[in-house]
Amino acid sequence: MHTHIVVLGGGPGGYAAAFLAADEGLQVTLVDAEPHLGGTCLLRGCIPSKALLHVSRVMSEVDELGAEWGVSYGDPAIDLDAIRGRKEKIIRMLSQGLGQLAKRRKVQVIRAHASFLDSTTLSLEGGETSGGNEASIPAEGRLTFDHAVVATGSVPSMPASFQLDSDRVMDSTGALQLKDVPGSLLIIGGGYIGLEMGTVYAHLGSRVSVVELQDGLLPGADRDLVKPLHKRLHELFEGRIYLETKVGALGAHADHVEVGFEGAGKFGTERFDRVLVSVGRRPNTSGLGLENTQVRLDDRGFIQCDDQQRTNDPNILAIGDVAGEPMLAHKATHEGRIAVEVIQGRPARFDAQAIPAVVFTDPEIAWAGLTDTQVQQENRNVTTSIYPWAASGRAQALGRTEGLTKWIIDPETNRVLGCGIVGPGAGELIAEAVLAIEMGCEARDLTDSIHPHPTLSETVMNAAEVFYGTATEIYKPRRDKRT
Numbered sequence: 001m002h003t004h005i006v007v008l009g010g011g012p013g014g015y016a017a018a019f020l021a022a023d024e025g026l027q028v029t030l031v032d033a034e035p036h037l038g039g040t041c042l043l044r045g046c047i048p049s050k051a052l053l054h055v056s057r058v059m060s061e062v063d064e065l066g067a068e069w070g071v072s073y074g075d076p077a078i079d080l081d082a083i084r085g086r087k088e089k090i091i092r093m094l095s096q097g098l099g100q101l102a103k104r105r106k107v108q109v110i111r112a113h114a115s116f117l118d119s120t121t122l123s124l125e126g127g128e129t130s131g132g133n134e135a136s137i138p139a140e141g142r143l144t145f146d147h148a149v150v151a152t153g154s155v156p157s158m159p160a161s162f163q164l165d166s167d168r169v170m171d172s173t174g175a176l177q178l179k180d181v182p183g184s185l186l187i188i189g190g191g192y193i194g195l196e197m198g199t200v201y202a203h204l205g206s207r208v209s210v211v212e213l214q215d216g217l218l219p220g221a222d223r224d225l226v227k228p229l230h231k232r233l234h235e236l237f238e239g240r241i242y243l244e245t246k247v248g249a250l251g252a253h254a255d256h257v258e259v260g261f262e263g264a265g266k267f268g269t270e271r272f273d274r275v276l277v278s279v280g281r282r283p284n285t286s287g288l289g290l291e292n293t294q295v296r297l298d299d300r301g302f303i304q305c306d307d308q309q310r311t312n313d314p315n316i317l318a319i320g321d322v323a324g325e326p327m328l329a330h331k332a333t334h335e336g337r338i339a340v341e342v343i344q345g346r347p348a349r350f351d352a353q354a355i356p357a358v359v360f361t362d363p364e365i366a367w368a369g370l371t372d373t374q375v376q377q378e379n380r381n382v383t384t385s386i387y388p389w390a391a392s393g394r395a396q397a398l399g400r401t402e403g404l405t406k407w408i409i410d411p412e413t414n415r416v417l418g419c420g421i422v423g424p425g426a427g428e429l430i431a432e433a434v435l436a437i438e439m440g441c442e443a444r445d446l447t448d449s450i451h452p453h454p455t456l457s458e459t460v461m462n463a464a465e466v467f468y469g470t471a472t473e474i475y476k477p478r479r480d481k482r483t
C-alpha cells in the first residue's frame with residue numbers, strides 16, 4: 001500500500017490534519033490503533049471529563065440554591081449507570097460523527113498499531129477491536145508514504161512505585177470509567193486533571209483528599225487565579241488538601257489502599273478506598289520505531305520539531321502532545337493544520353501569541369498569552385490591571401463574586417499581552433482575550449468595544465478600563481493613557 005500522506009493517530013491533532021489534507025484534495029490515510037476515532041481527548045480526556053463536570057456543576061448549583069436562595073430539592077438520587085451511559089453516548093455520537101466525516105472526505109481510516117521501518121515505510125500490526133460499530137478497517141502489512149504526520153499523543157505517567165496490581169489505584173482513564181463512588185478517594189497530584197476529577201467525585205459523594213508536592217495547587221498557574229479555587233476546593237474537600245507533601249509508598253489491599261505521606265501537609269499513613277494518580281502525562285513514542293528514522297527526541301521524550309512541525313527527518317512531521325507542551329487539544333489541532341499547509345509548500349508556521357489554557361473546575365480558571373508567573377521569571381516591565389468580580393452586577397446576581405479578570409499590558413504601547421480569569425465560565429470568556437492578543441489590540445480597543453450587560457464578559461472590558469483608571473464601578477486614580 002502507498003499513500004501520499006499518512007497521519008498516525010486519530011486524536012484532535014491527527015483527525016484535524018487528515019481532514020484538512022483531504023479538503024485540500026490530497027490522498028490521506030489515517031492510522032489509529034483504536035477502533036474509534038477521537039484519541040485521548042474524545043475517548044478518555046476532554047469530553048468525558050467535561051460531561052461528568054457538567055453533572056457536578058449542576059449539583060453544586062442546586063446546593064447553592066438551597067443554601068442561599070431558599071429553594072431546595074432534598075438529597076440527590078444518583079444513578080451511576082445513567083451517568084455512565086450518558087457519558088458513553090456523547091463519546092459514541094462524536095466518534096461516529098468523526099468516522100462519517102472521514103468517510104465523506106474519502107480519508108482511508110486504518111485500524112492498526114503503526115511503527116516506522118524507515119523514513120518512508122510503516123509496519124502495520126492489528127489494532128484493537130471493540131466488537132462492532134467501528135470507524136476503521138483493520139489492516140496488517142506495510143504502508144509506504146511521501147509524508148508522515150506523527151500525532152500519537154500522550155499517556156498518563158505512572159511512577160513505578162505506584163504501579164500496583166489493583167484497580168483501586170487508577171489513572172485518569174480509570175477514574176473516568178466511574179466504576180463506583182468510593183467512600184474515600186485520594187488524588188495524587190494537584191494539577192488540572194486531578195482537580196477536575198476530584199470535583200466530580202466530591203459532588204457525587206466521595207470524601208476526596210488531594211496531595212501535592214509543590215506549595216500550591218495548579219503549579220505554574222498565577223497564584224491570584226488559583227486562590228479563589230483553592231478556597232472553594234478547601235470547602236469541598238473539607239480541608240483535605242495536603243501541600244508540600246509526598247506520597248512515599250502505596251500498598252494495595254483487598255478492600256483499601258494504604259498510603260504513606262511525608263511532608264509539611266501530612267505525615268504518616270492513611271487508608272483510602274481508591275487512589276487516582278494524576279502526576280502528569282508523557283509523550284507517546286514507545287514502540288513507534290522512531291529509531292529507524294532520523295526523528296530526534298528531546299530530553300523529556302517529546303519529538304523535536306521546528307515551528308513548521310518538521311522533525312529532523314525530511315519526510316516526517318509531528319504535532320500535538322507528542323510534539324511538546326502545552327499538551328492541549330486545541331494546540332494539537334492548530335499544529336495539525338499547520339503541518340498540512342507545510343506539506344503543501346505553504347509558508348505556514350506556529351507563531352501563536354496566545355494558547356489558551358482552561359481548568360474546568362468550579363470556579364474555572366483560564367489564561368492566555370503572558371502570565372504574571374512568566375512576568376516574574378523574565379523580570380518584564382508590564383502593568384497588571386485587575387477587575388474584581390465583586391463589582392460585576394452579573395457576578396452578584398449569580399452569587400459568585402470571588403472571581404477576577406486581569407489584563408497584563410505593555411505600559412509603553414498599551415498593548416494587551418496576557419489575560420487571566422477565574423470564575424464560572426472563565427473558559428468561555430478567555431476566547432475574547434485570545435483574539436485581542438492575537439490582533440495586537442491596545443487596552444483602548446477593549447474599552448471601546450461595547451459589551452452586553454449584564455454579563456461576565458463585561459469584566460473583560462472593565463479590566464481594561466482599570467488600566468486607564470476609568471472603570472465605572474470601581475474607583476482607581478486615573479492614568480493619562482487614553483491616547
Ligand code: FAD
Nearest residue numbers: 009011013033039040041045046114153320321327328329
Ligand atoms: P491523542 O488525542 O492522545 O491521540 C493520539 C492517538 O494516537 C490515540 O488515539 C492513539 O490510539 C493513537 N496512537 C498512538 N500510538 C499509535 C501507533 N503507534 N499506531 C497507531 N495509533 C497510535 N485538553 C484540552 O485542551 N482541554 C481539556 O479540557 C482537556 N482535558 C483532558 C482531560 C483528561 C482526563 C486528559 C487525560 C486529557 C485532557 N486534555 C485536555 C488533553 C488532551 O486530551 C490532549 O492534549 C489531546 O488529546 C492531544 O491530542 P493528540 O492529537 O496529540 O493525541
